[in-house]
Amino acid sequence: MKKMLTPLLLSLLTALSCGGEPAGETQSAVVTTIGFAARNGEMAGELEVSDGIDLDGRMSDRTDIDSCRKSDFVAPDGRPGIDNQFTYLFETVEDMAEEGTIEGIIQGSINGGRLLLMIEVNDVEDWTNDDSVSVRVFNGVGTPNLASDGYIVPDQTFDIDPGSPINVGTGRIVDGVLETDPFEVELPMAFFNVFFDLRLVDAQVRANIGPEGVTDGVMGGAVTIDQILEIAAMADEMQEVQYGGLLMGVLPGMADMVRVDGRCTALSANLYFESRRAFLYPGDPPAAEPESE
Amino acid sequence: MSLLASLLGCDGNIGSVEPAEVEPPPYEPEPGPLRRLAAHEYQHTIEDLFGDMVVPPASLPSDERPGGEFGLIAVGVSTFALSGSGARSYEEAAYSVAEQAMAAEGRDAFIGCTPGGVTDDACVDQFVRTFGRRAWRRPLTSEERTRIVGIANDAAVRLDDFHGGLEFAIAYLLQSPYFLYRAEVGTPSETHPGWHELSDWEIATRLSYLLWSGPPDDALLDATAAGELSTTEGIEAQVHRMLENEEKTRRGIRAFFDDMLLLERLLNPELVAKDPEQFLHYNADVPPSAREETLRFVEDIFLRDADYGEMFTGRRTFIDRTLASVYAVPAPSREGFGLYEIPEDSHRRGILGQLSLLMGHSNKTTSSATKRGAYLRRVLMCQPIPPPPPDIETTLPTASDAPTLRQRVARHLEEPVCAGCHNLMDPLGLSLENFDAIGRFRTTENGAPIDASGYLDGRDFEDTPGLGRALAASETTSRCLVRTMYRYGTGHAERPNETAILRDLHDRFLESGRSVQTLIIALATSDGFRLVAPPDEVIATDVEGSEVSE
Numbered sequence: 001m002k003k004m005l006t007p008l009l010l011s012l013l014t015a016l017s018c019g020g021e022p023a024g025e026t027q028s029a030v031v032t033t034i035g036f037a038a039r040n041g042e043m044a045g046e047l048e049v050s051d052g053i054d055l056d057g058r059m060s061d062r063t064d065i066d067s068c069r070k071s072d073f074v075a076p077d078g079r080p081g082i083d084n085q086f087t088y089l090f091e092t093v094e095d096m097a098e099e100g101t102i103e104g105i106i107q108g109s110i111n112g113g114r115l116l117l118m119i120e121v122n123d124v125e126d127w128t129n130d131d132s133v134s135v136r137v138f139n140g141v142g143t144p145n146l147a148s149d150g151y152i153v154p155d156q157t158f159d160i161d162p163g164s165p166i167n168v169g170t171g172r173i174v175d176g177v178l179e180t181d182p183f184e185v186e187l188p189m190a191f192f193n194v195f196f197d198l199r200l201v202d203a204q205v206r207a208n209i210g211p212e213g214v215t216d217g218v219m220g221g222a223v224t225i226d227q228i229l230e231i232a233a234m235a236d237e238m239q240e241v242q243y244g245g246l247l248m249g250v251l252p253g254m255a256d257m258v259r260v261d262g263r264c265t266a267l268s269a270n271l272y273f274e275s276r277r278a279f280l281y282p283g284d285p286p287a288a289e290p291e292s293e
Numbered sequence: 294m295s296l297l298a299s300l301l302g303c304d305g306n307i308g309s310v311e312p313a314e315v316e317p318p319p320y321e322p323e324p325g326p327l328r329r330l331a332a333h334e335y336q337h338t339i340e341d342l343f344g345d346m347v348v349p350p351a352s353l354p355s356d357e358r359p360g361g362e363f364g365l366i367a368v369g370v371s372t373f374a375l376s377g378s379g380a381r382s383y384e385e386a387a388y389s390v391a392e393q394a395m396a397a398e399g400r401d402a403f404i405g406c407t408p409g410g411v412t413d414d415a416c417v418d419q420f421v422r423t424f425g426r427r428a429w430r431r432p433l434t435s436e437e438r439t440r441i442v443g444i445a446n447d448a449a450v451r452l453d454d455f456h457g458g459l460e461f462a463i464a465y466l467l468q469s470p471y472f473l474y475r476a477e478v479g480t481p482s483e484t485h486p487g488w489h490e491l492s493d494w495e496i497a498t499r500l501s502y503l504l505w506s507g508p509p510d511d512a513l514l515d516a517t518a519a520g521e522l523s524t525t526e527g528i529e530a531q532v533h534r535m536l537e538n539e540e541k542t543r544r545g546i547r548a549f550f551d552d553m554l555l556l557e558r559l560l561n562p563e564l565v566a567k568d569p570e571q572f573l574h575y576n577a578d579v580p581p582s583a584r585e586e587t588l589r590f591v592e593d594i595f596l597r598d599a600d601y602g603e604m605f606t607g608r609r610t611f612i613d614r615t616l617a618s619v620y621a622v623p624a625p626s627r628e629g630f631g632l633y634e635i636p637e638d639s640h641r642r643g644i645l646g647q648l649s650l651l652m653g654h655s656n657k658t659t660s661s662a663t664k665r666g667a668y669l670r671r672v673l674m675c676q677p678i679p680p681p682p683p684d685i686e687t688t689l690p691t692a693s694d695a696p697t698l699r700q701r702v703a704r705h706l707e708e709p710v711c712a713g714c715h716n717l718m719d720p721l722g723l724s725l726e727n728f729d730a731i732g733r734f735r736t737t738e739n740g741a742p743i744d745a746s747g748y749l750d751g752r753d754f755e756d757t758p759g760l761g762r763a764l765a766a767s768e769t770t771s772r773c774l775v776r777t778m779y780r781y782g783t784g785h786a787e788r789p790n791e792t793a794i795l796r797d798l799h800d801r802f803l804e805s806g807r808s809v810q811t812l813i814i815a816l817a818t819s820d821g822f823r824l825v826a827p828p829d830e831v832i833a834t835d836v837e838g839s840e841v842s843e
Contacts, residue, residue, distance in 0.1 A: 145576060147569070148573065148576075149570070153576070153618055154618070155574065155617070155620075156617075159627070282623060282625075
C-alpha cells in the first residue's frame with residue numbers, strides 16, 4: 001500500500017514545492033561520502049571539539065536540565081552549542097567493529113548506487129546570501145559512474161527514488177552557507193550492517209553552497225532511543241555480536257534531546273557529507289516495481 | 294625562415310585555396326582506382342550477405358589514411374598495397390564466415406535449395422549463381438560458376454558432407470579479389486572517345502558503397518541487369534530508392550562522416566587519453582560516446598535534409614548519460630542517446646561544441662589551439678598545413694608566466710619561423726578555448742578570463758558561436774564537403790582537370806540550400822562518377838590533392 005501511495009505523494013510534494021513560476025534557480029547534488037560526525041580529540045577551552053550543528057539553540061553544560069545535563073561541543077570553526085551526543089555511541093560501536101568497517105559499508109553503498117542521497121536547493125536568487133530558499137532531501141536512483149578519486153563523477157543524472165520519502169524544508173543562505181529550518185528527514189542508511197531509514201527529528205542542514213549547489217556540510221537531528229534499539233535488534237539478527245542489551249543500558253545516559261516527562265528520549269546526531277552537483281531526469285521517474293503479495 | 298614558411302604555403306593567406314575566378318580547364322577523368330574494401334565496408338558487406346547467421350570477423354587488415362593522419366581511408370584503400378599478413382587475415386575471415394554460415398540454423402533457406410546428396414550440382418550452381426552475384430556484385434560467368442561448383446563438390450566428397458563442401462565454395466568467393474576489391478576499369482566510351490565508362494555493375498557498386506557503405510541489394514542488381522543504370526535518369530531513380538532505405542542510408546552517411554571527421558581516433562584510447570586525476574568526468578566511456586554523438590548529429594542533419602551549415606551552428610545534438618555529465622546538463626534519456634536541444638545561451642554549437650573535436654584534438658592535460666585549429670583547417674576547410682620545420686623549439690611558456698593559452702601561444706604568432714603556419718591554426722583554435730581538454734565549458738584558465746574572440750574570412754567574432762557562424766557562412770567549408778564527398782565517392786584525390794566537375798557539384802550544392810542529399814545525388818549522376826581514364830594511362834596521383842586549386 002505504501003508503494004502504491006508513493007507516486008501520488010511524490011506528485012503532491014513536487015507540486016507543492018515547484019508550484020507556480022519558479023522564483024529562482026535550482027541545483028541538485030548527490031552525496032558522495034557521508035559519515036557520522038565525531039569528536040576530533042581537540043579541546044577549545046574546557047569544551048571538546050566536534051563538527052555538527054546547534055540543534056536546540058541552547059548553550060548547554062552539565063547544569064542544563066533541558067539537555068539532560070549533557071555538555072555541548074564547539075565546532076572546528078568555533079561555533080558553540082554543537083549538539084552531538086551520538087558521537088559517544090558511534091565511538092563505542094566503532095571500537096567494536098573492525099577499523100573502517102562502517103565507513104567502508106557506507107561508501108560501498110554510495111558508490112554502488114544503493115545510497116544516493118540527494119539534496120536539492122530551490123528558489124535561489126543569490127547563491128551567496130538569500131533569506132528564503134527551499135530544500136528537498138531525497139534518495140536518488142541510478143547507477144553512478146565513479147571518478148578516478150573513487151567517488152561519484154560530478155554532474156550525473158539520476159531519478160528520484162519513487163519508493164523513498166521526499167523531505168521538504170526551508171532555509172536561507174548566509175555568506176555562502178546554507179542553513180535550514182528544522183524539518184523531518186528520513187535518510188536511507190547503512191549501519192550495524194543493516195540498511196534502514198534513519199529518522200532525524202527536527203533535522204537541520206548546514207552546508208557550503210555555491211552556484212553549482214551544495215558541496216559539503218553537516219546534517220543533524222535527533223535520533224530516538226527507540227529507533228536505535230530497533231536498528232540494533234535488526235543487526236543482532238544478522239550477526240554474532242549482540243548490541244541490543246548493551247545499548248539498552250547505555251543509551252538513556254547519552255540522550256540529550258526530545259525531553260518527555262523529564263527524560264531525554266533521543267540523542268543528538270550529526271552526519272558530515274560531501275556532495276557533487278547532479279541532475280534529475282526530466283519527467284516522472286520510472287514506476288516502482290509492483291509490491292509482491 | 295619566413296620565406297621558407299611562405300614557400301611551404303604557410304603565408305597566413307587563408308584564402309589561398311579559395312576558388313580563383315577563372316574558367317577551369319575542361320574536365321578530364323582520372324583512372325579508376327582499384328579499391329580494397331575498408332574494414333567497415335567488409336563488415337557491412339558480410340552483414341548484408343549473411344544477416345544474423347554470421348558474426349563479422351573483427352580482425353581485418355587495418356586501413357591507413359594517405360598523406361598522414363588527415364587523408365581519407367576511402368582513398369587510402371586504393372593507395373596502399375595489401376600485406377602478406379593482411380591477405381592471411383582475409384583468408385581466415387573467409388573461412389570463419391563460411392563455417393559460421395554453414396553451421397547456422399536456416400542454412401538451407403540461405404542456400405535456397407535442399408541438397409539431394411553429398412553432391413548436388415544443380416543446388417550448388419543455383420546457390421553460386423545467386424550468392425555469387427551478390428558477393429562479387431556482378432553475375433558470374435559460366436566458367437567461374439563451373440570452377441566454384443567443382444570446388445564445392447571436391448570438398449563435399451572428401452568430407453562426405455554437402456554443407457562442408459559449400460563452406461569451401463563460400464570461402465573461395467570471399468577470398469576472391471572480385472569480393473575484396475572494387476575494380477573500376479570501365480569500357481571504352483562511345484560518347485567520350487578516349488575515355489572509359491564504368492560498367493553498370495561498377496556503377497551499382499560505386500553507388501551502394503557511397504550511399505550504404507555496403508554492397509548492392511538485389512533490387513539494385515536486378516535494375517543493373519535490366520540496364521536501368523545506363524542512363525542518368527535510371528541512376529537517379531536508384532539513388533532515390535536507396536535513400537529511402539533509412540537503415541542503410543544511416544550506415545552509409547555515418548561511414549562517410551566517420552572517415553571525413555577522423556572519428557575512429559576516438560576508439561583508440563592512446564590517442565585521446567586524458568589525465569583522469571585532473572579530469573574527474575573523463576573515463577573510458579567518454580571517447581566512444583563522443584564519436585557516437587557526432588555520428589548521430591551528422592546523421593540527423595542528413596536525414597532532415599537540413600542545411601550543411603548546421604554542422605557549425607546546429608543546436609540539435611544527441612547525448613547519453615556519460616556525455617551529459619561532461620556537458621553538465623541533465624541527460625535527455627535514461628538509456629542510450631537522446632535528443633538534446635542546446636540552449637540558445639550555450640557556447641556549444643554544432644561540431645564545434647562536441648567532444649569529438651574538443652577532446653579528440655587536445656593534449657592529455659591541456660587544450661590545444663594548434664591541434665584544434667589544424668583540424669578545422671584540414672578536415673573541415675580542406676586547407677593543407679605543412680608540418681613544422683625540423684628541430685624547431687616548440688616549448689610554450691608555463692602557465693605561471695602566461696595563464697591563458699592565448700598568452701602562451703602568442704610566441705607562435707610573433708616568431709616568423711612559427712607564425713606562417715600557426716597563424717592559420719591557432720586563431721581558430723583559440724576561439725574554442727572556452728572548452729578544456731575534455732570539452733568542459735570554462736570561462737577562466739588558471740584564474741584568468743578566457744578571450745575566445747577571433748576572425749575568419751574578414752569576419753570578427755567574439756566566441757565559439759561566432760566562429761560557427763563564420764564557418765557556416767564560408768564557402769570554404771561547403772567546397773570542402775564537396776571535395777571530400779567527391780574523393781570518397783570516386784576513391785581518389787581530385788586533380789586540376791576535375792575542377793570543373795567540383796565547381797558544378799558545388800553550385801548545385803549551394804542551389805539546394807547545402808543539402809547533403811542533393812550533393813550525393815548530384816555526385817552519383819555526374820560525369821565524374823561514371824567516367825574514368827583508360828587504365829593504361831595511369832598517372833601517379835597526389836592523394837593529398839594539395840596542388841589542386843579550384
